[in-house]
Amino acid sequence: MRAGIDLGGTKIQAVVIDDEGAVKGQERLPTPTKGGPADVAVAMATSVRTAAEQAGVETADLSGVGIGSPGVIDARRGVVSSARNLPSWEGSFKLGAALTEALGARVRIDNDVNVATEAELALGAGRPYRSMLGVFWGTGVGGGIVLRGRPWLGRGAAGEIGHVCVVIDGARCPCGRRGCVEAYAGRKALEERARHRHEKGHKTELFKIMEKRGRDRLTSGVWARALDHDDKLAHKLIDEAVDALGAGVASTLNVLDVEAVILGGGLGLRLGEPYRKRIEEAMMPHLFSSENPPPFLMAELGDLGGAIGAALLIKLPKTAAAS
Amino acid sequence: MRAGIDLGGTKIQAVVIDDEGAVKGQERLPTPTKGGPADVAVAMATSVRTAAEQAGVETADLSGVGIGSPGVIDARRGVVSSARNLPSWEGSFKLGAALTEALGARVRIDNDVNVATEAELALGAGRPYRSMLGVFWGTGVGGGIVLRGRPWLGRGAAGEIGHVCVVIDGARCPCGRRGCVEAYAGRKALEERARHRHEKGHKTELFKIMEKRGRDRLTSGVWARALDHDDKLAHKLIDEAVDALGAGVASTLNVLDVEAVILGGGLGLRLGEPYRKRIEEAMMPHLFSSENPPPFLMAELGDLGGAIGAALLIKLPKTAAAS
Numbered sequence: 001m002r003a004g005i006d007l008g009g010t011k012i013q014a015v016v017i018d019d020e021g022a023v024k025g026q027e028r029l030p031t032p033t034k035g036g037p038a039d040v041a042v043a044m045a046t047s048v049r050t051a052a053e054q055a056g057v058e059t060a061d062l063s064g065v066g067i068g069s070p071g072v073i074d075a076r077r078g079v080v081s082s083a084r085n086l087p088s089w090e091g092s093f094k095l096g097a098a099l100t101e102a103l104g105a106r107v108r109i110d111n112d113v114n115v116a117t118e119a120e121l122a123l124g125a126g127r128p129y130r131s132m133l134g135v136f137w138g139t140g141v142g143g144g145i146v147l148r149g150r151p152w153l154g155r156g157a158a159g160e161i162g163h164v165c166v167v168i169d170g171a172r173c174p175c176g177r178r179g180c181v182e183a184y185a186g187r188k189a190l191e192e193r194a195r196h197r198h199e200k201g202h203k204t205e206l207f208k209i210m211e212k213r214g215r216d217r218l219t220s221g222v223w224a225r226a227l228d229h230d231d232k233l234a235h236k237l238i239d240e241a242v243d244a245l246g247a248g249v250a251s252t253l254n255v256l257d258v259e260a261v262i263l264g265g266g267l268g269l270r271l272g273e274p275y276r277k278r279i280e281e282a283m284m285p286h287l288f289s290s291e292n293p294p295p296f297l298m299a300e301l302g303d304l305g306g307a308i309g310a311a312l313l314i315k316l317p318k319t320a321a322a323s
Numbered sequence: 324m325r326a327g328i329d330l331g332g333t334k335i336q337a338v339v340i341d342d343e344g345a346v347k348g349q350e351r352l353p354t355p356t357k358g359g360p361a362d363v364a365v366a367m368a369t370s371v372r373t374a375a376e377q378a379g380v381e382t383a384d385l386s387g388v389g390i391g392s393p394g395v396i397d398a399r400r401g402v403v404s405s406a407r408n409l410p411s412w413e414g415s416f417k418l419g420a421a422l423t424e425a426l427g428a429r430v431r432i433d434n435d436v437n438v439a440t441e442a443e444l445a446l447g448a449g450r451p452y453r454s455m456l457g458v459f460w461g462t463g464v465g466g467g468i469v470l471r472g473r474p475w476l477g478r479g480a481a482g483e484i485g486h487v488c489v490v491i492d493g494a495r496c497p498c499g500r501r502g503c504v505e506a507y508a509g510r511k512a513l514e515e516r517a518r519h520r521h522e523k524g525h526k527t528e529l530f531k532i533m534e535k536r537g538r539d540r541l542t543s544g545v546w547a548r549a550l551d552h553d554d555k556l557a558h559k560l561i562d563e564a565v566d567a568l569g570a571g572v573a574s575t576l577n578v579l580d581v582e583a584v585i586l587g588g589g590l591g592l593r594l595g596e597p598y599r600k601r602i603e604e605a606m607m608p609h610l611f612s613s614e615n616p617p618p619f620l621m622a623e624l625g626d627l628g629g630a631i632g633a634a635l636l637i638k639l640p641k642t643a644a645a646s
Contacts, residue, residue: 131477143578147470154454154580160611164574168489168566177609179570243491247502251487255466255575257477286500288483 001057003048003065003105004311006112006304007031007040009085009139009188010219010266014047015307016055016062019316021123023304025054031086033216037093040086045102060104066313067095067107068115068306070140078109084174085139085188108313112136112306113159114151116299117144119309120262124300131258134299135161135249135279136265138220140174141182143252162186166247184244187267191218193237204233220270227271242275246282254288264299264306273298324380326371326388326428327634329435329627330354330363332408332462332511333542333589337370338630339378339385342639344446346627348377354409356539360416363409367418368425383427389636390418390430391438391629393463401432407497408462408511431636435459435629436482437474439622440467442632443585447623454581457622458484458572458602459588461543463497464505466575485509489570507567510590514541516560527556543593550594565598569605577611587622587629596621 001024006013009031016025027050032039044067052059059065071083078096083089096107117134120126126134126146134144141162145152152158162182163175170179174188183189194206206226210218226234249261263276280296287293299305324347329336332354339348350373355362367390375382382388394406401419406412419430440457443449449457449469457467464485468475475481485505486498493502497511506512517529532552533545549557572584586599603619610616622628 145578147475152470152579155582155612155615155617156580157612158578158580160577160580163577163609163611164487165489165570165609166491168570175611179609247488247491251574252578254483254486255468255481255578256475257479257481257483259478286486286488286502288486288498289478289480292478294478 001055001061002063002311002314002316003051003059004115004307004309004313005044005048005065005067006116006306006310007044007067007069007086008112008266008306009070010217012040012043012047013303013307014044014051015304015311016051016057017308017311021308021312023308024056025051026304026307027051027054033087036088037080037086037095038098040089041093041095041098041102045099048099048103062103062105063316064106064108064314065099065103066115066310067099067109068112068310069095069109070112073109073111075109078107080109110310110313113142113144114153115309115313116264116306117146117309118151118312119301119305120264120299121146122312123308124305125262125297126260129259131256132260132262133161133249133252133256133258134262134264135245135268137185137245137263137268138265139187141185141245141248142265145256145258147256147258161248161252164248164251166244166251181244181248185241187218187220187223190223190237190241194218194233197233202233205229205231206234220266223267224270242278242282245279246284247286249279250283250286253283253294254286257289258294260294261296262299263297269299269302324378324384325386325634325637325639326374326382327438327630327632327636328367328371328388328390329439329629329633330367330390330392330409331435331589331629332393333540335363335366335370336626336630337367337374338627338634339374339380340631340634344631344635346631347379348374349627349630350374350377356410359411360403360409360418361421363412364416364418364421364425368422371422371426385426385428386639387429387431387637388422388426389438389633390422390432391435391633392418392432393435396432396434398432401430403432433633433636436465436467437476438632438636439587439629440469440632441474441635442624442628443587443622444469445635446631447628448585448620449583452582454579455583455585456484456572456575456579456581457585457587458568458591460508460568460586460591461588462510464508464568464571465588468579468581470579470581484571484575487571487574489567489574504567504571508564510541510543510546513546513560513564517541517556520556525556528552528554529557543589546590547593565601565605568602569607570609572602573606573609576606576617577609580612581617583617584619585622586620592622592625
């Protein structure tokens with residue numbers, strides 16, 4: 001048994017899987033919005049303990065715990081830095097050591113987007129392909145690239161499709177740049193845009209729905225509800241997000257020309273098929289290979305993809321895998 | 324001895340090179356602006372004959388003739404289709420057969436951008452790198468990608484950095500789409516933009532310089548001259564081109580994160596170092612890895628790079644290469 005944790009800006013998702021990738025236990029907790037990295041690590045450990053209990057295994061008996069994390073990862077040292085979508089995580093934190101101490105298991109960390117892409121490639125919608133682009137539409141917008149059957153990481157920072165520029169001198173992105181896809185489409189940016197317009201007098205139910213649900217941010221569920229209720233501002237902002245994603249994905253495909261696109265991420269999965277279709281439609285006018293577009297698929301592993309991919313970071317000994 | 328032809332929207336450049344890639348003969352002719360593919364093939368054959376004569380070799384005795392061509396290439400059949408920047412070349416033309424008949428040598432054809440990228444990788448500024456992006460700023464804007472030491476072609480249409488969208492709903496591109504890099508930066512689009520504004524009453528010396536030089540289009544040399552003369556419209560349009568190239572190259576690097584960028588193409592080479600620097604500066608605000616930007620270099624093989632790369636399509640028999 002191995003555990004995996006998907007550390008997101010909104011939620012911490014843990015799973016425990018067996019040799020064949022079947023999910024034997026799972027737990028989901030909200031990501032702390034206050035405190036700092038140590039508080040996040042405590043919540044992560046709690047989520048693994050619950051998932052392991054469900055799976056009937058002690059955390060110390062796990063083959064290991066994999067983590068898919070945002071920010072800059074030093075995999076060898078188990079350090080995560082500059083995870084801007086997490087609370088007070090501008091600096092560096094020894095996340096690997098903290099979890100090894102809490103759980104008594106070895107820990108491996110990789111980029112959240114890379115592990116989610118690997119999961120879809122190994123067990124999900126990416127299985128038939130040797131090259132693909134994973135589009136993770138959530139708190140930020142991430143891209144996972146597979147070429148010739150292997151991840152393409154560049155010098156370590158490839159796949160930043162959220163920071164493809166779709167409008168020169170456009171909207172300010174949480175990253176500080178202008179006109180990035182994420183400036184229009186990331187959940188965090190969307191919330192800022194909604195708040196700004198709400199304060200300027202635009203009517204919206206978004207913040208009422210948020211309060212009614214006891215949330216302190218505009219989660220994917222809040223957006224989905226507002227869209228269902230024909231909230232004008234929500235529709236306008238999500239339309240802009242769809243346009244930015246369409247242009248950004250098309251630009252990325254014009255560069256890479258991969259065999260398939262797979263849509264995941266908190267917002268992508270929550271808004272689902274109708275929005276997958278709308279992003280594909282928004283992509284078409286910008287796509288160079290418009291007569292031969294690659295299949296544009298939903299992630300098959302859903303919400304658990306990131307955590308399953310994280311668990312796949314723990315390689316099993318050959319004998320165990322063969323047993 | 325092998326010959327190579329770089330078939331561009333403005334010029335046809337032929338070279339004859341020896342085993343080691345040294346240039347033994349060269350000829351440059353303007354690309355016909357009237358007639359059709361057959362007329363272009365005649366000019367190509369003429370350019371090779373002159374280059375071969377300089378090199379002291381009969382064209383029938385060449386190991387072969389490589390061609391770097393725009394448009395859609397069927398390398399196996401030697402057919403070039405939809406070469407929109409060439410006269411009346413919307414359909415398909417058996418370019419390989421036409422040149423084999425004219426020159427008595429075997430012919431191989433590949434994409435113009437791919438061969439120019441290969442030339443820089445094998446013999447030019449790309450030699451130290453295992454991954455790179457070639458940026459060819461000319462009649463159009465093309466991109467050549469090398470990953471893990473090999474060209475990345477995707478499903479056959481990778482590297483279309485000229486059609487990365489930098490302004491959603493932006494300027495109309497010669498390709499029909501909106502807001503592409505090429506809509507602002509391609510020589511063809513620049514000429515349309517200049518003509519449009521000139522007709523609207525903007526003052527410019529561009530068309531006077533063109534006529535004085537006996538040209539029927541705004542060549543790279545015409546633009547260079549107008550910029551030297553502080554022509555306001557020329558500066559404004561080239562500024563917009565630089566901004567679009569900067570954003571497009573940054574977006575491409577945010578996706579690929581390669582080790583180096585190499586600038587070539589007719590305009591890139593003609594405007595040279597000062598404009599290479601300006602594109603690099605325009606790239607920086609959009610670059611995700613802004614603290615660790617890859618080297619941004621000028622193509623080393625200059626004007627002849629495309630033709631040399633085309634000649635490299637002709638693989639020499641092992642014994643000949645070893646002799």
